[in-house]
Amino acid sequence: MRDFHRSNAIQEQLHDVVPGGAHTYARGADQYPESMAPVLVRGSGSHVWDCDGNEYVEYGMGLRSVTLGHGYQPVVEAVARTIADGVNFSRPTELELLAAQDFLRLVPGADMVKFAKNGSDATTAAVRLARAATGREFIAISDQPFFSVDDWFIGTTAMNAGIPPTATARFRYNDLESLATVLRAQPVACVFMEAATALAEPAPGFLEGVRALCDQHGALLVFDEMITGFRWSARGAQQVYGVTPDLSCWGKAMGNGFPISALAGKREYMELGGLRTDAERVFLLSTTHGPETGSLAAFRAVVRAYATTDPIARMERAGRRLAEGVNAIAAELGIGDYLQVVGRPSCSVFLTKDPEGRPSQEFRTLFLQELVGRGVLGQSFVTSAAHTDADIDLTIEVCREAATVYRRAVAQGGVEGLVKGRAVAPALRRFAAPRRVATTPIDVAHMLYS
Structure with missing residues (x-):
């Protein structure tokens, strides 16, 4: 050991x-x-x-x-070349256009994209946009592990201290009737879900049924592609399963570890956050570091790697x-x-x-x-x-x-005598126990720097 x-x-x-x-x-x-x-x-x-x-x-x-x-050298080298000319500016760069064009060539059904840094940036922007587009508050979310650090999702977990009641209802993945029940109970702004997870593939007709229910009830369909994007396919789970959402949220492998995420979707919705609309504007995404050049260069290098190395x-x-x-x-x-x-x-x-x-x-x-x-x-x-x-x-x-x-x-019949110390615990839990850390100060500086 x-x-x-x-x-x-x-x-x-x-x-x-x-x-x-x-x-x-x-x-x-x-x-x-x-x-x-x-x-x-x-x-x-x-x-x-x-x-x-x-x-x-x-x-x-x-x-x-x-x-x-x-x-990964092609990504590292692309980032190094790019940031040598600056990282963050007061106006858009040509790189923002090139990265957006790369993205939209990949993602079926997406007309516009906006980049950010974290997955939660994109997922919460999707919820905000859906609420504005539909005039509704309620969100229907699948019973999948994680969607956002923000209130609309974390308020549904055990780790919800400091969060007011959320207008969020859950439905069961691969259970169309459970989703229909939620949609019939109240007007819903959007149905938020992963098309698939590591442990759950969509049953035949399930995603198509979700799409039909959203259309029937006037709710937007949002796919969380944080994990499935660039892991199921460079074009995401929506390409694998052949169902196109209204909005989709991306991140993680987009930059091979560099911080970048994206909200993509149909023009009629995305334009609500822009300057080509007469409707009330949506504060969609506005981040200082969203378009920094290093991560956009990383993303473009990732796209090239996926196109040439499988x-x-x-x-x-x-x-x-x-x-x-x-x-x-x-x-x-x-x-x-x-x-x-x-x-x-x-x-x-x-x-x-x-x-x-x-x-x-x-x-x-x-x-x-x-x-x-x-x-x-x-x-x-x-x-x-x-x-x-x-x-x-x-x-x-x-x-x-x-x-x-x-x-x-x-x-x-158990791990006694074999495990050293306390057991691991779920990351999202109400209390620090069973892995609470002692608060007694311990001077370890000499251990680190002696």
């Missing part, structure tokens, strides 16, 4: 200066086994290194934002080999009902269940502990085009060792 001495010291300092100890809840130390949350210093391809000198094969890849690999095929091949290998090991060890790799090959996850077959955070912690300690880092098995056969072979071998420990836990 590895030494995390310096990582633990830095993490302790992070808790002193950053609420939660990370700037993204999904990156928090509570998502990893206690005292085994590496603090990273660099990455290359599918590998990362922490401040203790440990090397890992990484999965998850920047919360699914890196599909071409860390430090990264999705490589991601899917790596993910398929990994899932098949790990599932074969679990079956061989007799724990296939408790440890499984499932989902779309480019976006797969591992399921961890207890001896009663229930999803278990304790067993998840055990599996993560055994992976991280052996040089595999990730909360999932989300691949990139940079994952090589050697990476997959190494990961499968690590999973064999981890699964052997997992089998012991299943046989003894």
Whole structure:
């Protein structure tokens, strides 16, 4: 097992200066086994290194934002060339036009696009636009994991302190009647959903039925393409499944890790945020850093890479080999009902269940502990085009060792004596417990700089 001495010291300092100890809840130390949350210093391809000198094969890849690999040279070089001439100006640049044209050539059914920095920028702008276009307040959202940091979504989660009641109703994915019930109950501005997720493909006719229900009830259809865009297809899930939304929201892999997102949609709606309308104007998106040149250059380089190198095929091949290998090991060890790799090959996850077959955070912690300690880092098995056969072979071998420990836990009926520390916990939860961090100040400066 590895030494995390310096990582633990830095993490302790992070808790002193950053609420939660990370700037993204999904990156928090509570998502990893206690005292085994590496603090990273660099990455290359599918590998990362922490401040203790440990090397890992990484999965998850920047919360699914890196599909071409860390430090992918064509993207890095394009950014370096561009920012040498300036990053942010007081007027639009030609690069904004070129990037918008690149985007609109890719996305079916989109007439206009506006760039921003974060996914929530785009999703909340879509909600605002739908409300303005329809004159309605209510939003119908699918029962999928995450859409925004803003009130309209976070108010529906367990972590809703400080948020007033939201005009948001949920419906069940792949259940047209549950959506119809919401649409009949009150006027709805938009139906907000992912067309698919890692664990859920649309049933035959479902997306077409959603489109028809939106048209019937006068609601806009909004697809969240944050994960599916550039992972299912460069043109998004809407191209894969052949259903065109009114608005779509993009981000993550658009810039191979560089900060860029986009709201795209039909001209009749998008123009409400512009200067070619007689209607009341919508404050659609207006961000200082939305059009900075570095991320737009990164996006254009990503588009070129997708046009010439077929990264999705490589991601899917790596993910398929990994899932098949790990599932074969679990079956061989007799724990296939408790440890499984499932989902779309480019976006797969591992399921961890207890001896009663229930999803278990304790067993998840055990599996993560055994992976991280052996040089595999990730909360999932989300691949990139940079994952090589050697990476997959190494990961499968690590999973064999981890699964052997997992089998012991299943046989003894629990993880006692096998897991060091407290279990991981859901990122969005009401209280810091069960991973509350002690508030007693700890002087670790000498550990870092001595």
